Every structure is written in C-alpha cells, then in structure tokens.
Amino acid sequence: MTYLRLPLRKTLLALATSSALALVFAAPALAHCDALDGPVISEARIALNSGDVTPVLKWVPAVDEARISSTFEKVLEVRQNGGSARELADQQFFAELVEIHRASEDAPFTGIKPAGAIDPAVQLADKALDEGEIDTFLARIVEKFEQNARSAFEATLAAKQQAGNDPERGREFVDHYVNYVHYLEDVHKVIAGNSGHSH
Structure with missing residues (x-):
C-alpha cells in the first residue's frame, strides 16, 4: 500500500472520521439505539x-x-x-x-431490533468511549477511506484511459466517474458541515 504524505494523511484522517461517523450514525439501516444490545x-x-x-x-x-x-x-x-x-x-x-x-430525534420507531444488528463502526465508536481511547478506531476509519478513495480513483482513471471514441467504453468511464466523484463529494459535504445527524 502506498501511503500518503503525513500532512495530507492528517487532513484525510479528520475528513474521513467526520464523514464516517456522520454517515454511520445517519444511516437508517444501522440499528443502534433500538437494538437489544444497544x-x-x-x-x-x-x-x-x-x-x-x-x-x-x-x-x-x-x-x-x-x-x-x-x-x-x-x-x-x-x-x-x-x-x-x-x-x-x-x-x-x-x-x-x-x-x-x-x-x-424525529425518528420512527419500528420495533426493537435483535442483538448483533449494530454496525461494526458503531460498535467501535462505543468501544472507544468505554476505553477512553479513539486512536484505534480512527486508524481503521482512515484506512478504509484511503482504500475506497484509491480504488474508485484507479478504476475511474483506467476507464478514462480506455474510453477513447467508443461509446460503450465511454459509458463505463462515466459510471466509474459518477461513483468516484459522488463518493468524494459526499465526504466533502460532511466535513464542510452540510450533512446533519438524522435517522
């Protein structure tokens, strides 16, 4: 794995952590407060x-x-x-x-969810609070963000280089491009404060 320069890594750490936490806690599919083990x-x-x-x-x-x-x-x-x-x-x-x-929280109640339904990221966030230490959690979040961003970037770049004048390959590039840009856009919106907590 090629690692980013330290200053950029620190910036991404803050960005990715805020993004991941906001998206994790905002997702309705991730039972937490309504789970038996929540x-x-x-x-x-x-x-x-x-x-x-x-x-x-x-x-x-x-x-x-x-x-x-x-x-x-x-x-x-x-x-x-x-x-x-x-x-x-x-x-x-x-x-x-x-x-x-x-x-x-202006969220619907759809019943108590079974134990084991809590997203691993939420479990780690709770564990960090219990242990009074968040470094392990942050390291996992930034690593996952790097993997996702690199993967989307590399796939998009490869598709762009193959697009040429072929409409089908061009559409493949567009599919990758939309995924890549929207992923980074969503992360940026969170870190810029444009995404609020909701269920």
Whole structure:
C-alpha cells in the first residue's frame, strides 16, 4: 500500500472520521439505539436490575421523565411475578423507552431490533468511549477511506484511459466517474458541515 504524505494523511484522517461517523450514525439501516444490545436497552437492563430508573432518564426528554418513571415502577411490580411476566414487562419497558427516545430525534420507531444488528463502526465508536481511547478506531476509519478513495480513483482513471471514441467504453468511464466523484463529494459535504445527524 502506498501511503500518503503525513500532512495530507492528517487532513484525510479528520475528513474521513467526520464523514464516517456522520454517515454511520445517519444511516437508517444501522440499528443502534433500538437494538437489544444497544446503549439504551443495555442501560435499561441495569436500571431494572438495580430498581433505579435514573440511568435511563438521560435517553428521554425532560418532559417524558414522569411517563418513563411511572412505567418503570409498574414494570418493577410485574417483574416480581418472574418467568414470562418478567420478560414481557421488560420488553414493554424497552419498547416504550426506545420509542420515546427515537421520537425525540424525529425518528420512527419500528420495533426493537435483535442483538448483533449494530454496525461494526458503531460498535467501535462505543468501544472507544468505554476505553477512553479513539486512536484505534480512527486508524481503521482512515484506512478504509484511503482504500475506497484509491480504488474508485484507479478504476475511474483506467476507464478514462480506455474510453477513447467508443461509446460503450465511454459509458463505463462515466459510471466509474459518477461513483468516484459522488463518493468524494459526499465526504466533502460532511466535513464542510452540510450533512446533519438524522435517522
């Protein structure tokens, strides 16, 4: 692998990281807050097992604190029955909590997603926070960006050199060109602040 000069690499690191994080967290297909092993439900389990609703209140707007606290108390009562009742009560609490959280972000609630559905990049982002160190994550992001950008560039350059006056080869070049330019354009828009967080 041919490495970029250090100053350019540092610039790309910042650009690629911002791009990757924004695109990862914006993608609707990547379950996170609504996944069984996501941060919201993970903290909900802790709250239920400790009997203290406080850890989950940060995931909902202040206006919904009373609603969640009320549901939490009811769930704690039902959980004392054990077995299926406990399981159903937990699921009800998870669903209500996640629904309120997603509504606060103007995102639809489509049900709780199974564990294991979280995108690897999101897992690494969470792991970095848990470990208090982001260098490993950044290195993987910039490496992936370099690979993608180089691959698109090389394919486009090769197609351009073969395009000539042949319409079919010209169209192949255009296909590569559109992919190449749009990829870099999307990254640039993110780093320039033209892409917001959404679900």
